[in-house]
Amino acid sequence: MNKEFARYDLDDALISRLLAKALGRGGDYADLFLENQVIRTLRWEEGGVKSAGTSLNQGVGIRVLAGDKTGYAYACELDERTLLRAAETASHIAVNGGGVGVAALQGGTLPQHYPIERPAEEVDLNSKVVYLRRIQEAADTADPGVSKVLASFMEYTRKITVANSEGALYRDTQPMTRLGCQVILERDGKREAGSAADGGRVGLEFYDRVTPESLAQESVRMAQVQLEAIDAPAGNMPVILGPGLSGVLLHEAVGHGLEADFIRKRTSKFTDRLGEAVASDLCTIVDDPTIPNDRGAINIDDEGTPVRKTTLIERGVLRSYMHDRISAAQLGVEPTGNGRRDSFRSHPLPRMTCTCLLPGESSVEEIIGSVKKGLYARIVGSGAVDITCGDFTFNINEAYLIEDGKITAPVKGATLVGNGPEVMGRVTMVGEDFTISPAIWTCGKRGQKVPVNHGQPHVKVSEITVGGSSTGRSADER
């Protein structure tokens, strides 16, 4: 295993020549992004490893900025002729001629946000097959009604080199692993699924703590709860969001709208609102790429800007957007290190890393006890947002009724819908139990997928629309 079957890396002199070529027709700035990502996957199905896979994703992206315009080209081959042609293609965006030169490249050192003891790529695949077998056994043991178990292990190592015409040169190696499980549980002619996964920029030591057994048991538990679930209510009501996973609220309700490409184009609901209240004063929200081993952590962004924790909202007041180079230059601020891309095929966009709502002062008992009739969302799933009008939605996959301050019957999956600033303004309690979500989140924007994460404590939203199917009203006549 681990044979190098592909060339990786370009020498600094060639990088300089490519940047010079990219600026050959003018332009204000050029950068180069070299990526070599090796992904390995094991898929477990029907009681065994169904298939093993390796993917090599390697190439170079070259970008030229000329005023507000972007020229972009990429290539998968690393020979000089192909790369010079890509640089030439990207250069066509500039028409003014002349322009800036290329500064001497100077390597920079980076912080290390992903310290690892046992890198997955250095450990034989057999030990990961064992994880999958342990999932199958634990699921079978947990409930005799388990009829299917799907499991998977994924690991990748993404080596990137970012260099630009201002002389910055950074190299980073970004690891990622993920262990996931899905079960089907059948009982009395009814069938439900449950699933769980975790990982991050972690080595195999992580799975000593989050064990295959714990993921299998959680999946079975979820399916068991669903078998008992009654119809979810429909309409507006108080909703309490559990800790961790439900941070997807932040991602959809405010996060995307604060990505500054939408701000510079004035197409986000949050345009021109710095210094204004955009959430209740219980909300302090940060984007933090520095949390060790987090799925959203990075040491450097994908356009060579050092990363930092950014306070987006402080006690409800909007303090900062998330910037890439272009939006920062247009809006006259420093880039925040949020310029990310899914691969060398794409130019960077402002993206989130790990978005967190900082803890408040309420205890969980207080929060739940405060609701007479409402919903408790324990496990939530994917969401979406219309950044322009601010409407967002996300799924609730495991939820319970709250009646007279107590969690009662489980309800079927549903979806929530609301408007970002409106719903954030209705955050009336924030728990003290801050929790980072399991590492399951991938954010899609303009077709580009990047790993992200989020975290939050228990949160009470005083009113939001719940898309259940139980209204208690009769059908209208048509």
Added chain:
Amino acid sequence: MSGKMNMAKALLRAARRAGAEEADLMISGGSELGITVRMGELDVLEEADAGVVVLRVFKERRMASISATNLGGLDPELFAEEAVALSAFGEPDEFNRLPEAELYATEFPELDLVDETTLPTTEQGVEMARSAEAAALDADRRIDNSQGGLFSRNSGEGIYLTSNGFEKVRNYTHFMLTTVPVARDSADGLVTAYWTEGRRHSADLPEPAEVGRRAAERLLRMLDSRPAPTGEFPVIFEGVSTASRLLRILFGAAAGPAIRRRQSYLIDRLGDRVASDLFTMVDDPHRLRGYGSRSSDGEGLPCQRREVVTRGILNFTPTDVENARRLDIPVTGHGNLGGGVSASNLYLEPGELTPEEIIASVKRGLLITKTLGNGNLNNNTGHWSQACEGLWIEDGEIAYPVSKVTFAGSMDDILGGIDAVGSDLDFNRGSACSPTLRVRSLTLAGS
């Protein structure tokens, strides 16, 4: 033969030498041009030629796959050895093998999927994006911003080769023109909408101004939206936007992988009613210039036009070879390369009512024109809860736009409750196309 075909054959030989008993291989590649114009100015110009090679090997009924993007720098021996070494980690499984050679397609209808002209040029593409955007911006003074006009041109080639004798080169082109205007409503809130057109041949694209006009029309009707009432109401799924989702969900639930994994609400429903008798759903891989057209499926099997559902009755399980073998059912020519199932051009047979007549038939209900996100679909029960927006209907007329609405119900209730099918089938909406559909009653949540 092209250099890529030589490369493909060399890789297959290398796989056999490395110990694979069977193997298949895809080399795909092509060129892409992406243009974004914003507020009349060129914003982004992206161009690239790229490809990927995917090799799958079978050894002692174990399977592994390997892919790489750097075709030129690839050492066939190392690549094949890596794949065969990986296969050792798999479990032997009698279903891990290629289709039998006699299953492969031998006739390949010509589907006209390649535009041989080199038009439009980059400059013309910029002009088309600019014109589409300008038409939307000029439509109404409330439209004062834009997320851009976008033009893209993709052309590609896929070579598929198997160790038991199948060989096919597939070529395609695809052009898209989109614009995304932004308007301000009377409360100074921002609203956006889009319209997009895609074609295999650039000459088939409508005039850019028409793309802008439709985007503006869809945007203007959504200004000043209100909440919808909560309760049970008749619902209309708009043909050009939201109705096709029902077809995709039904197809996915009926298909081999979902049935075999027991992740479907349609297990043991073959020959049963799965929709109202107004519902006849066709999969037609042989439409000329079709978005999802193919002369053979991803595994090399023949495919043909078939009714998946006839007047509400589910006819067969669309499947790939592996799931057909596991479920002991006939193959249908719906396999993907490397596993899984997909429809080609999925569409619903149109009815006779115009969308206007369907709207006029509803006393009080919702016309759904957009869904937000994928919603919460339970594959096992078919229960679906989905955020959406649309137009509220009072006494058979559009009354006002509504947003932040959810609908919820089971797929059986939704499809079984279809009581009107429109005549407005537009085959240019992508690989699944549906006319407008009316559903008797669904639960809505809003105010």
